[in-house]
Amino acid sequence: MSIQARRERERAQREELIITAARELAEAEGWEAVTVRRLAERVEYSQPVLYSHFKGKDAIMTAVALEGFADLAAELRAARTAAPDPAGALARIGAAYLAFADRRPALYDAMFRQNVDLPFATPQAPAALHAGFDELAEAVGPHAGGADLGLLTETFWAALHGLVTLMRGGRLPREHQDRRLALLVACFTREPAGPGHSL
Amino acid sequence: MSIQARRERERAQREELIITAARELAEAEGWEAVTVRRLAERVEYSQPVLYSHFKGKDAIMTAVALEGFADLAAELRAARTAAPDPAGALARIGAAYLAFADRRPALYDAMFRQNVDLPFATPQAPAALHAGFDELAEAVGPHAGGADLGLLTETFWAALHGLVTLMRGGRLPREHQDRRLALLVACFTREPAGPGHSL
């Protein structure tokens, strides 16, 4: 059985190689530049080999997204736990989310913009995704009052996602994104309305 | 000069025909099903004719988007002016925004999801787009306090956009979207945190 084990190991390695190549190519030139042909050339296998690992290009993007969830969750956790108080935690985790999307736009697209075939708001969703959501919920929780924490967290997440995508699409100017985040956090913490300081 | 006038008139008509066909096809089968070939077949002209009107497929999407801005602005205005009080106005305009995106998803995509070459947050932006944004600002204004109204409106818009796109992408379950909106509005109006009633 050792031979088959070695084969499976090598196969898993190659699969990881494909995913990494896809992510790197996407981060360097955007997903529109990621074609199965280029990817096959990069990993030095023919196209059908890639199709033996993944059903299609979308499945490769999904695999890249799955690995990204863990990264995001870790960064959100670090930001939240570094905050001294609940209000600061919400601001910091929000800033960390925007920074992640800004620093790794292609990865973010695969995770949250692609029309993907993944379970999301169910227990079947990837664990790392749940972990990230739970980090957000931890930061939102102190300001939930009597509201449903899940729904409120989803709403906060949606607001962050909207800031990301509208800015990326050129709908919002890049500048003052920090002030928009401050205004959003002020709303969720029920701070009195202010000028939206840049933190 | 009458001949040339007639030609320009016919040409404008045909351009409108193309835009309408593109929107209808997109709304019926999604933008991925809208190809220049199919579009050409629908309007009963060859492909190069379409390219004489528009630089490419993206330009056609942009033209569809431009017409959509006016529709959205009108619906937002109707919702806002029908509200009895400021808090109700924010809730109603938000609901109208979500309803528009839900009812015309393909049009919404062209307007706000496509990577488009249009000026947005500048005076050069299309008038109808400004009109829609101003409707949002009118509704947000009463709750702005000392904050920058433009930035606060952009933030509210982003939150709505995030709710739309996350739901459309399967990241948020369709149900309870109204409660998420209620929670969002409660934040912006500084209502005490409640369970997020469905209005």
Place this chain on the structure above:
DNA sequence: TCCCGTTCCTAGCAACGCTAGATTTATGGA
């Protein structure tokens, strides 16, 4: 050494956005 199953690659299909060049159509002057 041979056999057989697995793995892999070559080559190709249909469809895409887009365009060059031929062809048809319409226009204005004899």
Place this chain on the structure above:
DNA sequence: TCCATAAATCTAGCGTTGCTAGGAACGGGA
């Protein structure tokens, strides 16, 4: 009315895409 010219339109094709069928090469067991 007829023709030359210019404008409008179509046919056909290029290069690229995602994806796959069918044959070639490889490796392990007898």
